[in-house]
Amino acid sequence: MSRQTIRMVSIYLGLAALVLVVFFQTAHFNFVNYDDPSYVFENPNIRSGLSLRGIVWAFTHIHSQNWHPLTSISHMIDCRVFGMESGRHHLVNVGWHAAAALLLFTFLWQSTGAIWASVLTAAIFAIHPLRVESVAWISERKDVLSGAFFMVTLLAYASYVRRGSWRRMAIVAATLSLGLISKPMLVTTPVILLLLDYWPFNRFDKKGIWKLLLEKIPLFLLSLGSIVATLAAQRLAIGTAENLPLAWRFNNALVSYVNYLRQMFWPVDLVPFYIHAEGRLAIWQVVGAIALLIVITTFAVVLRRKLPFLVVGWLWYLIMLLPVIGIIQVGLQGRADRYTYLPQIGIIAAVVWMVRGLSSSWHRRTLIVATVSIVVTGILTLLSYRETTHWRDTESLWTYTLSRSPENDVALAGLAGIELVRGQTDDAIAHYRHALALRDGNAAAHYGLALALARQRKTDEAIEHWERSLEIQPDNTEARNYLGAALAGVGRTREAIEQWQQTLTFDPDNGNAASNLAWVLATSADPNLRDGAKALAYAKRATSVPGGDNPVVYRTLAAAYAENGQFADAVSAAEHAKQLAQLAGNLAMEDDLDRSLELFRQQRTLRER
Structure with a gap:
């Protein structure tokens, strides 16, 4: 092995080691309640893992107010391979970030020939404290994934510059496309490539600005398409x-x-x-x-x-x-x-x-620059390591944030969220109210406060906060589903139906809304509301989406079959629901299903019990 090869291998291993020193600790970190629920662990389309249906969903649906299908698919792969082991999800982020750092070094080195300047630039990029949020937060997979494809795009463009051909430009366009469907922030890439034509490629004098712009028209068109999709998704x-x-x-x-x-x-x-x-x-x-x-x-x-x-x-x-x-x-x-x-x-x-x-004319330049570089890299590594520790779990993240920003409404709502999960409802309500006193436009705080109030059976006030949350964020389908359930619980069934129908307008694959609609339409005591045919259609829809194979949904399907006089099918669906309830250890649901089965065998509907 030549000295040059040893040096290059050492550089790549050193950069990778720097990333691991700072971020390998995330292998022991949990999910946090800041976007991770909607991005991963509460999203049935993601949790169900990679499938043909999931891929179609990723390209045809908006995911957490973004259209980034490759990022969605990446999370699906994680769920298929690792399940809900959060540490493994974190390490995938670390791996993509390490790849981005190594590819950045490769691009700079090949484009400029300045090996140590390239190493230092890549090292600072890799372990600067501003990187922590992108790497230690599972929901920011889109950053590290798009970053890696951005670096590949730069390398592909460097290859095109060395030996221009339409095939090489097609590779640039392909890699940019992968980056754009990971995160649309890469829309400025064609302009960045134009800057690189100035330095280090020095193409302005050789080609002229108009030829350089002309060759990038396909890239600008890709960016334009991404902009349109993003504005539609984030409206x-x-x-x-x-x-x-x-x-x-x-x-x-x-x-x-x-x-x-x-x-x-x-x-x-x-x-x-x-x-x-x-x-x-x-x-x-x-x-x-x-x-x-x-x-x-x-x-x-x-x-x-x-x-x-x-x-x-x-x-x-x-x-x-x-x-x-x-x-x-x-x-x-x-x-x-x-x-x-x-x-x-x-x-x-x-x-x-x-x-x-x-520093080119300095005496002992190498010693001075190397020493300063090591000191700077060391300080940044220590700062980033400490910064990363705050992301180990939800409570740590928001407690730290409030220590630096005491009047932070998002942090207060985030802390309230973990308190609500723990059953500390009074503390959660206090923090949600504090957050809303600071910013009434915080949709998440209204949503969380409504959940807490509903837990204390303060249904009317909970309804008010769910409605306020939806005024701010109309596409919050979970808020609509909860609001519909609350409205149905106080006898405002028609309004509940409207909320669930609106949910399906935003998300046609929302199983909760479809199941709720089916249940009301199949079991309502009001003959003006009952509609067996629609109930059966909604129930079948609920069973066909990710997460639909659960006892509640199949009990609803059984009720819909019974309302349509299909009692044999009702018995079959109820027996399947009972099996699922047994597997889940849900004794109350088993008892309820036994009573339902007795009715179905007598050819009676649930509303007749």
Whole structure:
């Protein structure tokens, strides 16, 4: 084995080891109640694992207000292979992130020939504390997955630059497509490739700007398609102009650019949710942000010929952040660490290459730069390791967040959620009310408070909060299902039916809504509401979706068969429901099904008991 080969193997192993030192601890971490339920462990389409039906669902449905089918499929594969072992899901994130870091090094090294600058850039990217959210949070699989495909796209483009052909550009388009269906943030990739044409590929003088743009038209079209799909998927999560005026959004975007820079060089007090400043930013903050951005941009442009990496790195940062900088507001956050996953590479590369250039004439340059690099990498590793520990479980995450941001409504609601699971209902209600006092527009807090109030049999107030939650987030199908059940429980059955029908409008495969509708239509004492044919259709729909093979759904199917006079089928469905109840150890359900079977054998319906 040659010395060069040994060196390269050592670099790859070293980068992988850095990632593992920081993030292997997540193998012992749990899921958290921040998006993980809807992304993975409470989503029947994901939990059921990879299947042809699941793949079709991933490409034809919106998943947690996003359309990212490859990410959905990735979670399905995890569930098929690992079940609900959260540590294994975490390690898949770590693996994708390690792959992204190694591929970034490979691209930089092959494109610039500067091996140690490439190593340092990849190392800082790999273990910077701003990476923690993307790697340690299972729901952010989309970051690390799209990041890996972004790096493959860069390598494919480098191959195209070396030996241009339509086949090589087709590979670039294919890898970009995989990245876009992992996370649409890669829509700016064609512009990033254009920047790379300036440096390090130096193609502007050889080809000219128009030829470079022309060759990327297929890539721009892919990005345009992704933008359209994303806006359609996120239409219910996008803040309205009334809630967040355009001036607020622009001001927050400008200040966020500066805050992300500050966090790169001083990565402390990082939290999973940053409260949006809304109209509270001082004029000096906005003016100062504008001034700093103008100064850096001017500096980079003026020195573009002498320091081309500076203007490329800076524009990389500005442009890649554009889709998530908040001008089009999605969600409640002011900014998020995960949004820096790929944009920060531009700043890291610019700084590393600038140091490389400035230090070229230093005496003992190698010793000084190596020492500084080791110290910086060591400090970042320690900070990231500590930051990662906060993600070990829900309580740890939100307790830490509240220690840094005491008036954080999302953290309060998150902590209330784990208290509700533990049966600490009074504590949960107190935290939910505190969260809503801070921000009445927090849909999750209204939803959680409604659950807690329903548990205390305060049904009328629970209904009010579910309705308020749905005003803010109309596509929350779980809230609609609970609201429908609560309405049915207080005799407002027609309104309940409307809620469940609305759920099926948003999610045609929602088994809970279909089962609830079938039950009411089959068993209602009101003949004006009963409809046996529709009840049977809804019940069959409920059994056909992921999660439908459970005793409640099959009891409903039995009731629907009986309402239609198909008593033999009703007995068969009820017996299957009883078997499922026995497997689940649900004695109360077994007893209920025994009584139902007796009625069906007497050719009587459930409403006759």
